[in-house]
Amino acid sequence: MKVLKFGGTSVGSAQRMKDVARLVTDGEKKIVVLSAMSGTTNSLVEISDYLYKKNSDGANDVINRLEQKYKQHLAELYATDEYRQKTQEVLAAIFGSIRAYTKDLFTLFEEKVVLAQGELMSTNMVVNYLQEQGVNAVLIPALEYMRTDKNAEPDLAYIREKLAVQLAKYPDADIYITQGFICRNAYGEIDNLQRGGSDYTASLIGAAVDATEIQIWTDIDGMHDNDPRIVDHTSPVRHLNFDEAAELAYFGAKILHPTCVQPAKYANIPVRLLNTMDPSAPGTIISNDTEHGKIKAVAAKENITAIKIKSSRMLLAHGFLRKVFEIFESYQTSIDMVCTSEVGVSMSIDNTKHLTEIIADLKKYGTVTVDEGMCIICVVGDLTWENIGFETLAMDALKDIPVRMVSYGGSNYNISFLIREADKKRALQALSDTLFNKKKG
Ligand code: ASP
Ligand code: MG
Numbered sequence: 513m514k515v516l517k518f519g520g521t522s523v524g525s526a527q528r529m530k531d532v533a534r535l536v537t538d539g540e541k542k543i544v545v546l547s548a549m550s551g552t553t554n555s556l557v558e559i560s561d562y563l564y565k566k567n568s569d570g571a572n573d574v575i576n577r578l579e580q581k582y583k584q585h586l587a588e589l590y591a592t593d594e595y596r597q598k599t600q601e602v603l604a605a606i607f608g609s610i611r612a613y614t615k616d617l618f619t620l621f622e623e624k625v626v627l628a629q630g631e632l633m634s635t636n637m638v639v640n641y642l643q644e645q646g647v648n649a650v651l652i653p654a655l656e657y658m659r660t661d662k663n664a665e666p667d668l669a670y671i672r673e674k675l676a677v678q679l680a681k682y683p684d685a686d687i688y689i690t691q692g693f694i695c696r697n698a699y700g701e702i703d704n705l706q707r708g709g710s711d712y713t714a715s716l717i718g719a720a721v722d723a724t725e726i727q728i729w730t731d732i733d734g735m736h737d738n739d740p741r742i743v744d745h746t747s748p749v750r751h752l753n754f755d756e757a758a759e760l761a762y763f764g765a766k767i768l769h770p771t772c773v774q775p776a777k778y779a780n781i782p783v784r785l786l787n788t789m790d791p792s793a794p795g796t797i798i799s800n801d802t803e804h805g806k807i808k809a810v811a812a813k814e815n816i817t818a819i820k821i822k823s824s825r826m827l828l829a830h831g832f833l834r835k836v837f838e839i840f841e842s843y844q845t846s847i848d849m850v851c852t853s854e855v856g857v858s859m860s861i862d863n864t865k866h867l868t869e870i871i872a873d874l875k876k877y878g879t880v881t882v883d884e885g886m887c888i889i890c891v892v893g894d895l896t897w898e899n900i901g902f903e904t905l906a907m908d909a910l911k912d913i914p915v916r917m918v919s920y921g922g923s924n925y926n927i928s929f930l931i932r933e934a935d936k937k938r939a940l941q942a943l944s945d946t947l948f949n950k951k952k953g
Pocket of ligand 2: 896898
């Protein structure tokens, strides 16, 4: 069985919901995971913010506006009064329950309940629309099977068992609709898998039912070999390995949520990224297979700060790196690139909130220099060290560009360069030309 996930914009209007319904009714049995309609989760966050501040007028304002929008969606979605009425009752109860919090204590627990309502609404709307169209579709409540453990990690054994129970209730159904994002935690309370978590839901469900494929449908046009699209020529990347996808996730390749990779990778289930605006396009497939000897993508991330600490005390000393790294850890600042020599270490960070404190602490151990306005350029593909040639090609492409750091060998799939932001466009173009042979001669 396949698992298909549709994001917020893919169910963002009555028309888009109808498009999704058409896409999923191809006669194949499947599980369909839906996000909330786009903008809804943000509105629910806004409502929660007002409720925390005990501003019930502010909250009611947003609630009323949201409810109005949903009434409009219902008017456009259904052809019959029966289904419009039926869905209207579900939504009225949901809005009623959100409103009730304006008169009640509001804490983190209530916020989680409020945030869960977007997915509850979108799934009810779509399942009722499918049923109105005569499709044998049923709603599988995520809150009955999606669960995290005491470490807030998904409890896959529980999910597998309880999801099977839910599916077994409707052996003849063609389409199982369920909510992305929402779950219960180890204490049975309503919780969620973090913002953007619907991809994660799809991946967990895929692993739980041993799906043949997990499809992530968005309206972003696939993944390109030089995302972000600053270079002239782009071509779609058809296949990525899970590790290559994970490398790219840091660079804001927003197509696949980073958490989504793990369950699918371990269960060895391919994830296919597809485009709702161009449903017949093959998309990008992410799996455990590596295309040997191929460079897949070049990506960039700006706003990077490089920090160098140089100390003769580092020479032949042990424990120096630990002391340096501990300083970053104590300020909850993650390090992205690291390069070391015998007498110095350079690191890159993208969060400079505690830069001043970090520098002050580092100065206890050596001379510190900082370079701001830098950019990481990362080349992703089969970069197994035994392969020859790619490092040279990448270096050669950057021969006219000042390079502050190079990181190679951290994984089998990446070479990263730290350069000035001002050189980003030139570097991406040069790498693209050299590695993808776009403008030879
Ligand atoms: N609706 C949730 C969000 O906006 C989850 C998702 O769309 O993936 O974050
Ligand atoms: Mg090599």
